[in-house]
Amino acid sequence: MRLAELSERSGVSTATIKYYLREGLLTPGRQINTTTAEYDEEHLRRLRLIRAMIQVGRVPVATVKEVLGHVDDDSLPRAMRLGAAVWALPQVPEPDADDEFVQGARVAMEELLRTLGWANAQAMTSVSPSFRSLVVAAAALRRLGYDWSPETLVPYARLMRQVAELDMEFMESHVSEAEKAEVAVLGAVLVEPMLQALHRLAQEEESTRRYGFE
Template sequence: MRLAELSERSGVSTATIKYYLREGLLPPGERLTATKAEYGEEHLRRLRLVRALIQVGRMPVATAREVLKAAEDESLSQHLRLGAAIWALPHDSEPDEDGADAPEAARAREQADALLERIGWGCNPETGAPSPAYRMLVEAIASLARLGYPHDTDHLLPYARLASELAVHELDVVETYDTPTEQIEASVALTVLYEPVLLSLRRLAEAEESGRRFGEA
């Protein structure tokens, strides 16, 4: 397809597509002449992923480029490619282990490790740099502790079990895509797109349960 058709099918303006091409977010098309190129379904799929990263994930172009670079690294196994791509996604702030909360962060790490061991996940941060998701978990536990809310393993275990079920479901969806690259792209896109779905459903569920428990008869 030509650029105009790619724009029409993707819903992305030709000017934006040209910008993505210049910034390396979209691979170049097959050159036909000095001024014309042919684009394929892989370009359409990539455009959808880029839109998910930038418009929904609200990440800078440079960060999106880093995520895409990790997803394209065919020297890695499928598991490591997926991990590298998800690792490159933006994450919340990390614990300040050098500040006044260092002892608190250390206790939070102990609790995070206990939770991971209890659920049986092989996420051992001692094997290398802790993943951003692990650091987010530590910060969340530390915040709960600072504010005096439940944060012990028994309280957090149901969240971990629900997360396990979600991971199985999402990767089942990812495996419906044909090629390793499509699977990586789908996994990254769904990670970005489903997080607001999860947040909204959780809040709707809490409102529904609150109505059942505390609503007027």
């Protein structure tokens, strides 16, 4: 397809597509003559992923480029490729290691992972930005005087593990490795708001079921 059709089908203006091409977010089309290039379905898919990150996920352009670099890096083993792409998304800043609430939260969350018996726990606690997010959130609760024990979180973590299994099954329904990595990124950007909305609706349902018009 030509640039005009790519623009129409993706809902991204031709000026913006040209900008993405210049920034290297999108690979160039196949040059037909000096003024015309031909684009394919893969360009369209990639453009939609870029738009999801920028418009829905508010991910900066430089970060999108980094994420896509990991998505396309077929030298990495699959788990690392998925992880690298998601890790490159904007994350919470490193918490203040001198803060007593952060220290307490870190110890408690390390204990949580040990209790869960997750094989990957050692790597998570040392490098995963998601573990850092967990520590930041737990520290905020502790600072407010809500000193949740790791045991309180165990049933939550087990349910999230079941959610992750659903994610992986959905991802595996896609064929190519690049598509699998794309789904992992989309999941982080688009599925999380959906899960959050489902969680709040479930709370409304459960609250009404329990309390009705008490």
